[in-house]
Amino acid sequence: DAGVTQSPTHLIKTRGQHVTLRCSPISGHKSVSWYQQVLGQGPQFIFQYYEKEERGRGNFPDRFSARQFPNYSSELNVNALLLGDSALYLCASSLGGEGANVLTFGAGSRLTVL
Amino acid sequence: AQKVTQAQTEISVVEKEDVTLDCVYETRDTTYYLFWYKQPPSGELVFLIRRNSFDEQNEISGRYSWNFQKSTSSFNFTITASQVVDSAVYFCALSEAGLTGGGNKLTFGTGTQLKVEL
Numbered sequence: 001d002a003g004v005t006q007s008p009t010h011l012i013k014t015r016g017q018h019v020t021l022r023c024s025p026i027s028g029h030k031s032v033s034w035y036q037q038v039l040g041q042g043p044q045f046i047f048q049y050y051e052k053e054e055r056g057r058g059n060f061p062d063r064f065s066a067r068q069f070p071n072y073s074s075e076l077n078v079n080a081l082l083l084g085d086s087a088l089y090l091c092a093s094s095l096g097g098e099g100a101n102v103l104t105f106g107a108g109s110r111l112t113v114l
Numbered sequence: 115a116q117k118v119t120q121a122q123t124e125i126s127v128v129e130k131e132d133v134t135l136d137c138v139y140e141t142r143d144t145t146y147y148l149f150w151y152k153q154p155p156s157g158e159l160v161f162l163i164r165r166n167s168f169d170e171q172n173e174i175s176g177r178y179s180w181n182f183q184k185s186t187s188s189f190n191f192t193i194t195a196s197q198v199v200d201s202a203v204y205f206c207a208l209s210e211a212g213l214t215g216g217g218n219k220l221t222f223g224t225g226t227q228l229k230v231e232l
Contacts, residue, residue: 042222044222094218100146
């Protein structure tokens with residue numbers, strides 16, 4: 001079975017631009033979460049979606065948005081990019097059951113903002 | 115607010131040495147979950163273990179073992195007879211207990227870079 005797949009793997013943008021990152025969860029997983037990992041730090045929670053509804057939001061500005069599609073894939077959008085948005089963006093999927101789910105992470109999308 | 119502290123930024127050991135990675139957490143929740151993840155250079159976080167706050171039994175899985183102590187809010191990870199392939203960044207994480215569809219907000223520590231040399 002395929003794991004969590006993310007695209008693109010690497011991308012370079014300039015300040016003020018917009019970016020869309022995509023994630024396909026493991027088959028059967030209904031929940032997708034997004035994390036931002038700045039170099040040298042642990043991942044920071046951005047969003048969680050379950051059955052196409054937002055179930056959690058981290059401490060990120062409104063420039064960050066996301067959605068989940070009927071096939072459970074997800075997109076993370078970031079508007080008006082800043083230099084500080086340069087990071088590895090990780091997507092994780094889980095079954096979405098009760099309790100703290102075990103998250104399976106993708107390899108990430110590395111965003112560089114110039 | 116939840117917080118995870120991994121005070122060891124980097125550890126270097128020689129192959130076959132035992133090594134312990136420390137993790138201290140803070141939470142006001144009575145029910146919570148603790149995790150360890152491994153991040154090799156490829157960047158993909160690999161799940162190692164999940165424990166809930168009511169299960170304080172230590173766990174051993176091959177060369178890996180975990181020591182959970184609620185009294186000191188610690189969840190330490192020991193690798194016995196380390197190998198070069200163990201070289202990676204290891205993250206400890208904390209999560210509240212979630213309802214169905216929730217429970218995916220992990221609070222990560224800053225990670226410990228483990229280097230195992232020949």
